[in-house]
Amino acid sequence: MILVNDRDRVPWHAGMTVQDLLGAMNYTYVLITVMVDDVLVPQEDYHHREIPDGARVTVFHLAHGG
Amino acid sequence: MSAQPATVARLEITVDGRSVHAVPGTYLLKVLQEAGITIPTLCHHKDLTPTGNCRLCTCEIEVRGKKRLVTSCNYPVREPIAVATQSPRVQQHRKLLAEMYLGRWPRVPVIQEVARACGATDAERFRSELTDESPTACILCGHCVKACEEFIQERILDFAGRGIKRHLTMPYGEVDPHCIGCTSCAYVCPTGAIKIVDDLNGPVDPVLIRDHGMKINAEMATLDRSQCCMREVGTANIVDVMDAYDLLPVHNYRFGKHVDTPNIDSKRLRREFFTQKMPDGCWNGCSMACAKTIDGFELRTGPYRGQKVTVDGPEYETAAGAANMGCFDAEFLAEYNFYCDTYGIDTISFATTMAFVMEAYEAGVITKKHTGGKELRFGATSETLAVLHEMAAGSGFGVDVGKGVRWLKEKWVREYGADRAFLQDIGMEVKGLEYSEYVSKESLAQQAGYAMSNKGPQHDEAWLIFMDMVNNQIPSFEDKAEALYYFPLFRTWFGLMGLCKLIWNDVVPADNKKYRPQEAAKVPGHVLNFQKFFEGMTGIPLDEKTMIDQSARVHNLQRIMSYMLGRGTREHDMPPYRAVGPVTREEYESRQDRYDKQLVETVGVDIAGKSTEQKMALLREYREAQYNKVVDAAYERRGWTRNGVPTRERLRELGIDLPEIVAVVKDAW
Numbered sequence: 001m002i003l004v005n006d007r008d009r010v011p012w013h014a015g016m017t018v019q020d021l022l023g024a025m026n027y028t029y030v031l032i033t034v035m036v037d038d039v040l041v042p043q044e045d046y047h048h049r050e051i052p053d054g055a056r057v058t059v060f061h062l063a064h065g066g
Numbered sequence: 067m068s069a070q071p072a073t074v075a076r077l078e079i080t081v082d083g084r085s086v087h088a089v090p091g092t093y094l095l096k097v098l099q100e101a102g103i104t105i106p107t108l109c110h111h112k113d114l115t116p117t118g119n120c121r122l123c124t125c126e127i128e129v130r131g132k133k134r135l136v137t138s139c140n141y142p143v144r145e146p147i148a149v150a151t152q153s154p155r156v157q158q159h160r161k162l163l164a165e166m167y168l169g170r171w172p173r174v175p176v177i178q179e180v181a182r183a184c185g186a187t188d189a190e191r192f193r194s195e196l197t198d199e200s201p202t203a204c205i206l207c208g209h210c211v212k213a214c215e216e217f218i219q220e221r222i223l224d225f226a227g228r229g230i231k232r233h234l235t236m237p238y239g240e241v242d243p244h245c246i247g248c249t250s251c252a253y254v255c256p257t258g259a260i261k262i263v264d265d266l267n268g269p270v271d272p273v274l275i276r277d278h279g280m281k282i283n284a285e286m287a288t289l290d291r292s293q294c295c296m297r298e299v300g301t302a303n304i305v306d307v308m309d310a311y312d313l314l315p316v317h318n319y320r321f322g323k324h325v326d327t328p329n330i331d332s333k334r335l336r337r338e339f340f341t342q343k344m345p346d347g348c349w350n351g352c353s354m355a356c357a358k359t360i361d362g363f364e365l366r367t368g369p370y371r372g373q374k375v376t377v378d379g380p381e382y383e384t385a386a387g388a389a390n391m392g393c394f395d396a397e398f399l400a401e402y403n404f405y406c407d408t409y410g411i412d413t414i415s416f417a418t419t420m421a422f423v424m425e426a427y428e429a430g431v432i433t434k435k436h437t438g439g440k441e442l443r444f445g446a447t448s449e450t451l452a453v454l455h456e457m458a459a460g461s462g463f464g465v466d467v468g469k470g471v472r473w474l475k476e477k478w479v480r481e482y483g484a485d486r487a488f489l490q491d492i493g494m495e496v497k498g499l500e501y502s503e504y505v506s507k508e509s510l511a512q513q514a515g516y517a518m519s520n521k522g523p524q525h526d527e528a529w530l531i532f533m534d535m536v537n538n539q540i541p542s543f544e545d546k547a548e549a550l551y552y553f554p555l556f557r558t559w560f561g562l563m564g565l566c567k568l569i570w571n572d573v574v575p576a577d578n579k580k581y582r583p584q585e586a587a588k589v590p591g592h593v594l595n596f597q598k599f600f601e602g603m604t605g606i607p608l609d610e611k612t613m614i615d616q617s618a619r620v621h622n623l624q625r626i627m628s629y630m631l632g633r634g635t636r637e638h639d640m641p642p643y644r645a646v647g648p649v650t651r652e653e654y655e656s657r658q659d660r661y662d663k664q665l666v667e668t669v670g671v672d673i674a675g676k677s678t679e680q681k682m683a684l685l686r687e688y689r690e691a692q693y694n695k696v697v698d699a700a701y702e703r704r705g706w707t708r709n710g711v712p713t714r715e716r717l718r719e720l721g722i723d724l725p726e727i728v729a730v731v732k733d734a735w
Binding site: 047060 | 304
């Protein structure tokens with residue numbers, strides 16, 4: 001299980017990448033910052049960086065518009 | 067736990083015999099610089115598209131056994147290569163070039179520096195009649211041409227002539243009146259050949275203002291296309307985002323998304339409607355240039371029916387207003403946009419009021435008898451435009467609609483015997499102002515951000531939704547209160563200074579990710595820009611506290627004026643329930659999983675056997691209590707009483723405890 005933003009629990013599977021997680025959450029926003037266990041993940045690594053089971057993931061959406 | 071996360075998104079290349087990792091597609095020069103290797107260059111600028119003009123950054127690469135020279139600044143690394151940055155061939159090439167530059171511009175410091183780096187010492191070898199002895203000579207690097215095109219999207223400067231006659235010029239060798247004096251060219255000029263000679267408005271430090279403005283120009287040139295695409299589609303991009311996150315107001319804020327949103331989203335507008343493929347800023351020279359237009363649009367209704375016009379927009383709020391009215395029709399959107407602008411009617415207030423009218427019509431509160439025969443159901447595009455034209459002409463039902471949601475509620479209760487509580491729940495206004503186009507139901511902080519605003523739920527108060535609802539970064543009441551302190555005051559501050567909001571967070575510095583979320587949300591690099599604009603104009607340095615205190619003085623005076631007008635207390639900070647939770651059964655059921663989960667996991671009630679109506683009542687009780695708690699916390703943080711009035715201590719702290727001000731509010735203490 002992965003804990004996202006200290007609130008949402010997402011089932012983990014072997015080989016799950018950051019991009020897989022964003023897809024599962026339907027997070028399509030462009031101004032996103034992702035940290036896995038407090039370590040920043042560069043955007044170019046989203047498709048490749050695997051998330052370990054039990055990880056705490058922060059998906060930070062920076063507001064724009066308004 | 068699994069094995070350590072694997073990073074496999076990088077190529078391994080060899081540079082001077084050592085291993086270096088590169089993100090595929092990155093230009094070689096950047097890879098080398100990030101690896102700590104210094105490469106000489108004259109024409110490269112980090113914020114401009116590389117061109118390889120000067121050829122000093124040449125390196126020797128080996129691919130599949132074949133060696134060749136490439137200009138590293140514009141060579142993208144796409145496969146494993148071996149790079150030699152200092153091979154004899156490279157050194158010879160650079161030295162020869164540097165001597166040629168030195169022969170032509172021997173006293174220009176950047177040329178001298180590059181020549182030293184390349185081992186070129188003979189300034190006489192290539193001396194000729196072209197030699198320019200000025201230390202601030204133009205070296206034809208092309209930075210200024212690129213900056214004009216990429217920062218401001220203009221082509222005021224360009225090269226003319228070929229070979230030794232190549233020179234920098236404006237069209238026909240004359241000063242181009244289209245040049246707006248943005249000074250981008252001076253900013254990137256490496257030699258001082260272009261200078262600022264005029265400082266309008268007499269700022270104390272024009273260079274400080276220029277330098278921070280240029281940071282934004284550079285970000286627009288390099289980052290916008292991968293961020294918000296403001297240059298391409300403007301704020302219409304937010305339609306797509308809000309729909310994806312269930313935040314787009316649909317059918318008077320009942321829902322947050324709709325299957326027909328693609329009919330009016332930014333992709334469709336870009337593909338079929340926006341016509342001017344050129345910068346169109348609110349003012350000439352804006353590098354964001356997010357205003358968009360539809361040219362040659364033929365109107366179908368109203369006094370200009372049959373005429374082809376230019377539509378200024380649509381922006382996000384206008385398009386979202388169409389969704390709120392259930393009018394997912396791009397032609398309607400363009401027409402309502404045009405006529406609102408032409409009549410001088412706010413698209414947001416019109417759309418929110420019409421959405422309220424439509425829900426009331428479908429609920430039977432009003433009928434054709436009241437609307438002048440118009441069937442005003444959601445999606446009624448022709449009828450909606452008819453109301454708009456009536457409003458402008460001062461006739462028919464449009465006159466009533468033009469008076470807004472608050473007025474309509476009162477009239478319908480008074481004259482038609484409508485249910486006041488129901489109208490209060492669905493009438494989306496606070497303090498008499500209609501809500502802007504964001505669904506705040508799932509964000510407690512945003513509910514308060516809208517309803518506690520002095521001016522009402524206006525669209526520039528709408529940026530707490532993601533922080534709260536999606537990011538969960540302000541979970542406690544204290545966190546929300548802090549956000550409700552800083553952000554409205556920051557917004558008030560840059561509004562007072564006449565600074566555009568869009569350059570705060572509609573493009574974001576690449577290094578903003580280095581901040582923790584709480585700080586990152588403020589976009590510290592851009593707050594600093596604003597503070598430097600202030601300092602550059604006035605000579606007064608600002609820090610965050612000074613800036614927020616400046617704003618707080620005005621904000622508290624606004625609150626006291628609201629109090630004078632009878633709207634400055636707690637009861638006037640209460641939102642309609644539609645902004646807080648589901649009013650109708652179908653609303654609850656559209657998000658049943660979310661609401662049931664909140665009741666079970668957060669409220670702690672057993673929902674087994676409970677009807678939707680019972681669950682709605684429990685949810686309402688909980689959410690309204692939560693709302694009041696966040697108001698309490700925000701009042702305390704702002705230094706206001708529990709009734710929302712600034713305290714004597716707060717006025718004293720801000721230096722605005724003047725007798726005439728105290729006299730207005732002392733009865734409330």
